[in-house]
Amino acid sequence: MVTSAETKTERRRRMPRADRERQMMTIAEAVFSERGYAATSMDEIADRVGVSKPMIYEYFGSKEGLLVACIRQVRTELRERTAQSVIGASSPEEALRKGLQTFFRFTDDHRRSWELLLRTETAVVGPAAVAEMETARQEQIQLHMALFSAYMPDTDQRSLEAAAEILVGACERLSVWYVRHDDVTPEEAAEHIMRMTWFGLKGELEQPDDHRQ
Template identity: 55%
Template sequence: MTAEQAPRRKRMPRAERERQMVEVAEAVFAERGYVAASMDDIAERVGVSKPMLYEYFNSKEGLLLACIGQARAELRVATEEAVAKAADAEDALRRGLLAFFTFIRDRRQSWSLLRHEMALIGTPAAEGIEATRRQQTDLIATLMAGYFDADSPLQVEASAEFVVGACERLAIWCERHDKITPEMATGYAMDLLWGGLHDRAIT
């Protein structure tokens, strides 16, 4: 077969290539940490040139921001879908918690990126991580407004912040205990959180 007769390799669509780059970068960042990870290694694993990575994301930090943004979007979808068919306030809280703990079990690489904020303080990546927290806080506050007595918006907001903070710490604890399933973590969280919320639930 001559060079003219050889079939041309189909070019990957930009969106698909970008998604591939983000997935590989997420794995490298999770394995090595952001500082130690190199664009050369990421490019080699993807099978593209380093200049192409920069063409898509401008910098290593831009690539990290894309990874965080993707993880944030997936976590939002998982949470919203979980609570969409809830029967009542308790069921909604349980479903939302289970979605979160299942996410961190199934997407350990994403969770690793989201939780290592201390090494990223003062960078746009830290703002991206805080945006993830704010996303979850807003989702929980909206949920509470629908299911709970919301006479005090500040109290609703404070409660949502508490839930997010408590679940972050519990998720980190779960990483040290491999036997803890998402269902077990959800049960632990419900035992503590629902006791303070059920009296405010709208019946």
């Protein structure tokens, strides 16, 4: 006779590897958010997933490896959603506003983990996790540069890069504030960025080349 415990064990064995990885990352993201990286126990993650701790190490190598996988999954989703949001925009201002609104909607979907990522100290996590977070920033910078280049092809690359760095820095800092205020909408947060960055940057980006030094 097959017991209930044996049935559950068999279902765990049959889950495809890709599905198991996603399940582990989803649960790990929640635990990291609840406990903080340093206080998170791999035993607790394994218990919540319903697998052995060695299985998690087999998939991800280490606790940092699991964190890196979680960050990579989040940044991939952010890149894809941001890129899709600006398709069909008729002006750089409209495209930027759509991209910003999508960014803050994204933080709504990952509020706790997003706050964790931005508050995680580099002394606590390892270099691989730090590098993954920086990759996420650089992807957003490149998206902004591509956006500006598409609408303003004659603008020099240094100005585009500076503008993109400013915008990504502003978004990151405002998102820390945003996740603490449930009454602020993505549209309102986006308008804060638009008022404080775009309308000033637009003048700089549209200057004749001989005025840019």
